[in-house]
Amino acid sequence: MRGSRLRVRFSKHGKVRFTSHRDVARIWERSLRRARVPVAYSAGFSPRPKIAYGLALPTGYSSDAEYLDVEVDPVWAAGIGNETLVGALTASLPTGMTALAAVELASGEPSLQHAVTSCTWRIDAAGADAREASEAVSRAMDGGELLVQRERKGRLSIDDIRPAVHAVEVQGNITDGVRLTAELATQPRAVRPAELLASLCPPLILLRACRLHQWITTDTGERREPLAFAELSVAAAGVEP
Amino acid sequence: MNLWHRLEPLLPQVSKPARYIGGEDGMQAPRHGPGVVSWLLTYPDTYEIGLPNQGLQILYEILNERPDAAAERAYAPWVDLEALMRSEGLPLFSLDTHRPAALFDVIAFNLSAELTYTNVLNCIDLAGVDVRAAERHDADPLIGAGGHCTYNPEPLADFLDFVVLGDGEEAVGDITEVLHDWKVSGRPGGRAGVLRALARVPGVYVPSMYNVAYDGDRLAAVEPRHPDVPAVVEKRTIADLAEWPYPKRQLVPLTEVVHDRLNVEVFRGCTRGCRFCQAGMITRPVRERPAEQVRTMVGEGLRRTGYDEVALTSLSTADFSGIERVVADTVSGAGCGQVSVSLPSLRVDAFTVGIAAQIQRARRTGLTFAPEAGTWRMRQVINKLITNDDLYSAAESAYSQGWRRMKLYFLTGLPTETDSDTLGIAELARNCVALGRDHVRSPSVTVSVGGFVPKPFTPFQWFGQNTVAELRRKIGLLRDGLRRARGVQLKWHDPAASLAEGLASRGDRRLGPVIEHVWRHGGTFQEWSEHFDLGRWQAAAAACGIDIDAYVHRHRTLDEVLPWDHLSAGLHKDFLWQDWRDALDEVGLEDCRWTPCYDCGACTGYGIEHVVASAVPPAGGSQGTGMDLSRGGEVPVRLLERSLAGAAT
Numbered sequence: 001m002r003g004s005r006l007r008v009r010f011s012k013h014g015k016v017r018f019t020s021h022r023d024v025a026r027i028w029e030r031s032l033r034r035a036r037v038p039v040a041y042s043a044g045f046s047p048r049p050k051i052a053y054g055l056a057l058p059t060g061y062s063s064d065a066e067y068l069d070v071e072v073d074p075v076w077a078a079g080i081g082n083e084t085l086v087g088a089l090t091a092s093l094p095t096g097m098t099a100l101a102a103v104e105l106a107s108g109e110p111s112l113q114h115a116v117t118s119c120t121w122r123i124d125a126a127g128a129d130a131r132e133a134s135e136a137v138s139r140a141m142d143g144g145e146l147l148v149q150r151e152r153k154g155r156l157s158i159d160d161i162r163p164a165v166h167a168v169e170v171q172g173n174i175t176d177g178v179r180l181t182a183e184l185a186t187q188p189r190a191v192r193p194a195e196l197l198a199s200l201c202p203p204l205i206l207l208r209a210c211r212l213h214q215w216i217t218t219d220t221g222e223r224r225e226p227l228a229f230a231e232l233s234v235a236a237a238g239v240e241p
Numbered sequence: 242m243n244l245w246h247r248l249e250p251l252l253p254q255v256s257k258p259a260r261y262i263g264g265e266d267g268m269q270a271p272r273h274g275p276g277v278v279s280w281l282l283t284y285p286d287t288y289e290i291g292l293p294n295q296g297l298q299i300l301y302e303i304l305n306e307r308p309d310a311a312a313e314r315a316y317a318p319w320v321d322l323e324a325l326m327r328s329e330g331l332p333l334f335s336l337d338t339h340r341p342a343a344l345f346d347v348i349a350f351n352l353s354a355e356l357t358y359t360n361v362l363n364c365i366d367l368a369g370v371d372v373r374a375a376e377r378h379d380a381d382p383l384i385g386a387g388g389h390c391t392y393n394p395e396p397l398a399d400f401l402d403f404v405v406l407g408d409g410e411e412a413v414g415d416i417t418e419v420l421h422d423w424k425v426s427g428r429p430g431g432r433a434g435v436l437r438a439l440a441r442v443p444g445v446y447v448p449s450m451y452n453v454a455y456d457g458d459r460l461a462a463v464e465p466r467h468p469d470v471p472a473v474v475e476k477r478t479i480a481d482l483a484e485w486p487y488p489k490r491q492l493v494p495l496t497e498v499v500h501d502r503l504n505v506e507v508f509r510g511c512t513r514g515c516r517f518c519q520a521g522m523i524t525r526p527v528r529e530r531p532a533e534q535v536r537t538m539v540g541e542g543l544r545r546t547g548y549d550e551v552a553l554t555s556l557s558t559a560d561f562s563g564i565e566r567v568v569a570d571t572v573s574g575a576g577c578g579q580v581s582v583s584l585p586s587l588r589v590d591a592f593t594v595g596i597a598a599q600i601q602r603a604r605r606t607g608l609t610f611a612p613e614a615g616t617w618r619m620r621q622v623i624n625k626l627i628t629n630d631d632l633y634s635a636a637e638s639a640y641s642q643g644w645r646r647m648k649l650y651f652l653t654g655l656p657t658e659t660d661s662d663t664l665g666i667a668e669l670a671r672n673c674v675a676l677g678r679d680h681v682r683s684p685s686v687t688v689s690v691g692g693f694v695p696k697p698f699t700p701f702q703w704f705g706q707n708t709v710a711e712l713r714r715k716i717g718l719l720r721d722g723l724r725r726a727r728g729v730q731l732k733w734h735d736p737a738a739s740l741a742e743g744l745a746s747r748g749d750r751r752l753g754p755v756i757e758h759v760w761r762h763g764g765t766f767q768e769w770s771e772h773f774d775l776g777r778w779q780a781a782a783a784a785c786g787i788d789i790d791a792y793v794h795r796h797r798t799l800d801e802v803l804p805w806d807h808l809s810a811g812l813h814k815d816f817l818w819q820d821w822r823d824a825l826d827e828v829g830l831e832d833c834r835w836t837p838c839y840d841c842g843a844c845t846g847y848g849i850e851h852v853v854a855s856a857v858p859p860a861g862g863s864q865g866t867g868m869d870l871s872r873g874g875e876v877p878v879r880l881l882e883r884s885l886a887g888a889a890t
Contacts, residue, residue: 015245016495018258023496030493030547047579060253092547094495095264206253 003040003050003071004078005105007112008089009227013062013210016096021056027094028053028068034092037085038073054112054226055119055214058192063211065119067112067226069105077104101227112214112226118166118185120213123193125204126177133178134170136200141168146199161199164191177207183215245339247331255321259496260288263314263336266493266546269301271311271337278420280304280312280413281335281345281382285352285360286768288316288336292492293500295554296388297351299487300409310417313337313345317360318367320766326367333367342368346420348382350401352390355745356738356767358397359760361386365400372757374402374449379431383420383439387412391446392476392523393697393805395463396745396752398448402432403439405446406808407476407523408509410485412444440470444477446808453750458791460749463807475809480849482509482528486538493546502550502583503542507535507567511556512833512851516624516824517613517652519696520556522817523810525843527834528852532563539571543580552583559588559596560834562855568600587611589627594638608639611650614658615665621827622657624820632669633676640677640684647673647686653715654693654707654739656824663715666690667722667729674728687730688723690716692739696746698810700820702803705796706743709775712736737775741767743793744778749804752792754785811843 012024019027029049032039041047050071057063082102089099109115128136140146146162164185171179184191197204215223252258273279282301284291291297297314304312313335318326326332333342342348348368350361362372370381377384386394387405394404405412419442423435430437440447450470454461465472479485491503508529511521530538539551551571555561571582582600587593589610597608612632614620620627639647651666670686677684692712695701707715716733723729745752758781759767766772782789797803799818806814816839823830833839834851844850 015262015264018252018262019495020257020259023259026497026501027495029549032547033549034545034547041579060258094266 002074004074005069005071005107005109006077006085007067007069007103007105007109007227008086008099009101010066010068010089010093011062011064011098011100012057012066012096013098014096016094017062018060020059021053024057024066024097025051025053027097028070031089031092031094032070035085035088037070037089038076040071040073052111052113055116055186055190057211058194058209061193061209061211064100065211065214065225067214069112103227115216116186116214116226117217118183118215119190119211120181120183120215121193122210122212123180123182123197124174124177124207124209125180125197126207127202127204128178130170130173130178133180133200133204136202136204137168137170137180140200141165148195148199150195159189161191161195164189165196168196178204181212186214242341242344243339244331244334244341247329248334248339251322251325251329251331254325256319257289257496260316260319261322261336262495263339265292265495267488267490268337268492269305269312271305271313273311273340276309276421276425278310278347278417278424279345280310280417281315281342281348282312283315283317283333283342283348283350283364285317285350285357285364286354286766287319288494289496289498290768291316291351292494292498293504294351294353295488295504295506296409298492299485300349300387300413302487302489303410303485304413304417307414307417309421310413313340315342315348315364317357317364317766320772323363323367323765332369333364343370343382345382346424347385347416349385349387352386352388352394352397354768355390355396355742356773358745358756359764359767361397362400362757362760363765372400372760374400377402377432379428381432383432383435385416389520389523392519392808392810393747394446394448394808395750395804396748396756398750399753399757401448402436403445403447405477406444406474406810408479409477410479410487412442412477415442416445437467437470440465440467443475446474448750451807458788460802460804462802463804473807473809475847476523476811478526478811478843478847478849479509480528481852482506482530483534486530486534491542491546493548500552502552503539503546503548504552504554505535505538505542506530506555507553507558507561507564508555510851511560513557513560514624514820514830514832515613516622516700516820517655517693517696518556519699522699522812524556525811525841526849526851529562529854532567532854535567536570549579550581550583552585554585557588558584559590559593562853565596565599568596572600590631590635594635594642597639598642607646607648608644609648609650610635612669613650613652614655614662615651615667615669616662618827619655619658619662619665621829622824623652623655624824624829626829629669629672633672636673636676637680640680643681645677645681645684647677647684649673649686649688651688651690652693653690653719654712656701656704657827658715660715660718663718664722667719667726670723670729671726674726677728683728685728685730687732688719689732689734690719691734692736694739694743694746697803697805698812698817700817700824702747702817703797703799703821705794706739708794709736709740712739735770735773738767738770738773740789740793741773741775741778744782744789747804748792751785751787755781755787758784809846811841811846813840813842813846816841 039049052069054067085102086099145160147158150159166183168182193209194206197206217223282297301312304310315335365372371377383402385403386401387409391404419438436447439445440450450466451463452466453463510524510527512527515521613625670688673686674684695704713736723731759777764777
């Protein structure tokens with residue numbers, strides 16, 4: 001019997017944002033059991049719960065737009081209201097993690113890892129005020145290349161991230177620096193806010209980053225969230241500013 | 242006062258920042274206030290090693306349940322954060338409310354391993370408190386310690402204000418009351434006043450209340466400085482584990498730790514009588530938790546924590562009365578998902594494998610046994626009375642039921658050990674692999690060898706530890722002996738680390754300056770091979786005029802004053818000496834749980850006795866009795882019989 005696939009959107013703020021992607025996976029496995037959600041297990045010698053986590057959130061970043069897909073008992077899924085489920089999940093999660101929405105996916109819906117094409121970030125940075133930051137961003141967006149040095153599997157490479165930087169806006173000054181928003185591509189390789197800041201001239205220093213949205217761009221060029229807000233069973237009331 | 246806002250900007254710069262955030266499920270909400278005695282329970286190693294420590298978690302709950310106490314937790318910051326803390330002037334902090342360590346009334350360390358001693362000094366220093374007890378001020382926290390290593394706390398005597406021997410459940414309450422009374426009555430007598438009062442609490446040892454006399458190089462006496470201070474400090478023992486169903490809310494970490502599972506202690510104490518095992522000697526008598534309470538703690542614990550694994554912990558869990566029923570109930574009674582049960586410290590016999598087969602249906606990865614020595618002769622010396630046949634039937638049983646990997650733990654450098662005893666380890670391993678070939682493709686055995694370190698309050702406390710060179714030679718023998726043995730992997734513990742452990746294990750107060758020297762020269766995290774450096778210890782010993790040979794490798798004599806003679810684990814010294822003579826005569830001793838008393842002193846001295854539900858020894862295996870209990874005891878579980886029958890055809 002095939003299970004039902006649920007997609008859950010959750011936020012991650014405060015102290016718990018220092019947990020890693022792997023930590024979050026462990027936290028979810030335990031939280032789902034505590035919430036008594038009948039998760040489907042893989043068959044075989046070493047059964048694993050069928051949970052697919054989306055894009056990794058860098059350790060230390062916060063988020064209003066994390067997702068996971070979990071396969072559950074379809075009979076159970078048919079009997080539980082989304083709002084009840086979202087409440088039960090939040091109650092089982094540690095302080096700082098909040099379930100925002102849960103929706104049963106149509107069959108054939110592609111996995112998060114494949115479908116998501118870009119993310120919108122709120123980025124707080126030090127090293128410039130709003131005017132200086134605006135100038136640096138203009139230079140970067142107008143120039144031909146945006147080079148960063150990155151490490152992959154122990155090897156250093158110089159990459160041009162300019163094609164992956166869809167948009168950057170300077171929002172204004174904050175007490176300890178400047179606030180930006182940026183939409184950064186996740187494919188073929190995700191660009192991190194810290195990499196964007198390092199590529200600017202002069203470079204800015206990351207203070208805080210928060211993922212506000214993940215986006216799926218369809219073949220027709222249309223952009224939507226993995227759980228569009230219309231589908232949300234609970235409005236994102238728990239989202240911190 | 243909360244240091245989080247100063248810690249937070251440092252965390253993106255360090256490895257595994259989730260070690261420092263707290264926020265675990267099960268975290269208590271400590272209520273500080275005037276008259277409330279605040280405890281900072283500190284594990285002197287990293288969070289991932291320290292968080293699962295059950296002793297610390299038990300005291301954390303018991304203290305927070307008291308209206309007159311508040312307890313928080315701290316762990317040693319890893320070297321990267323420590324460097325940032327020192328450059329930023331950030332002191333050691335609690336994880337629960339990120340409160341500065343120096344604001345607590347007590348900083349209490351769990352001492353589980355000698356190689357963490359330098360970390361204890363580092364944590365005291367990071368707290369902003371003088372590492373030397375004699376230099377501390379009235380306003381400084383009291384520095385205390387508990388845990389197995391406190392049975393010889395003398396190497397740390399210069400640094401600790403007080404030490405608790407034995408079970409802490411009741412002692413922490415008594416200490417809290419003394420500190421509470423002292424605080425609310427205007428701290429009479431200052432620091433010395435409260436330490437004097439603590440010295441009168443049963444189980445509490447205050448090193449500064451004792452004079453140490455030497456006769457030339459030899460320790461002559463450790464004697465109380467005041468008439469109201471006990472000449473011998475006796476350990477504390479809780480009579481009935483059923484009265485202490487802790488932890489009730491085990492901490493569920495947000496990041497990866499060792500033993501990351503629900504842990505339920507099924508009994509405390511062990512009377513198998515293995516002569517090398519300090520834990521078995523100092524935690525007597527055996528006190529079983531009622532099976533019904535175990536079931537409740539497992540069921541509620543799994544529901545609350547969301548863990549899918551539970552460990553039934555003790556020093557030899559297969560000895561728990563009715564272990565099969567408890568295991569069967571746990572496996573069948575679990576909620577949604579699959580639950581696996583792990584039994585650390587498995588006895589070596591086929592009966593045990595039968596239980597393991599019941600519980601590891603899901604993930605049959607590997608089985609671990611600890612025969613400890615390579616020959617029957619050697620195992621009689623150490624009183625680990627398992628025969629070669631016990632091990633082979635366990636191996637046969639394991640391989641025939643689908644396990645492919647076995648891990649065997651051994652000690653080398655044991656008293657009277659000959660090269661043929663050492664090489665017996667290789668033979669056992671090879672024979673186990675050969676047995677496995679009848680059942681599975683490419684069976685494997687991992688042999689893990691550690692250098693034996695004699696410990697206080699064991700019959701081997703008089704034994705001169707093997708030198709590093711001798712341990713290396715024996716490991717070399719084993720490597721040669723296993724060179725062409727297919728399917729056998731050999732791993733060994735660094736003999737150099739065993740030397741440092743031995744130095745701290747049986748040292749006296751003259752070791753204090755050595756430990757301080759190692760710490761001052763950057764020797765923290767000595768349990769971690771990448772940070773351990775024997776050269777640092779040798780340089781420190783040379784600088785302090787300490788003869789390592791005399792402390793570590795010298796055989797001690799009966800008339801010698803031992804550094805822990807003024808402390809007591811209840812064991813009569815003449816019992817230990819007789820057991821030492823029996824060891825040299827290769828005479829084994831039966832388990833006193835099911836046989837007459839040897840008057841070791843642990844029960845009679847404290848007016849307590851074993852709490853064991855079953856009057857019958859467990860089935861299978863001869864360990865601890867010198868007899869084949871599979872005939873005299875209960876019938877082995879059916880699963881095992883079937884598999885053995887299958888193997889015979």
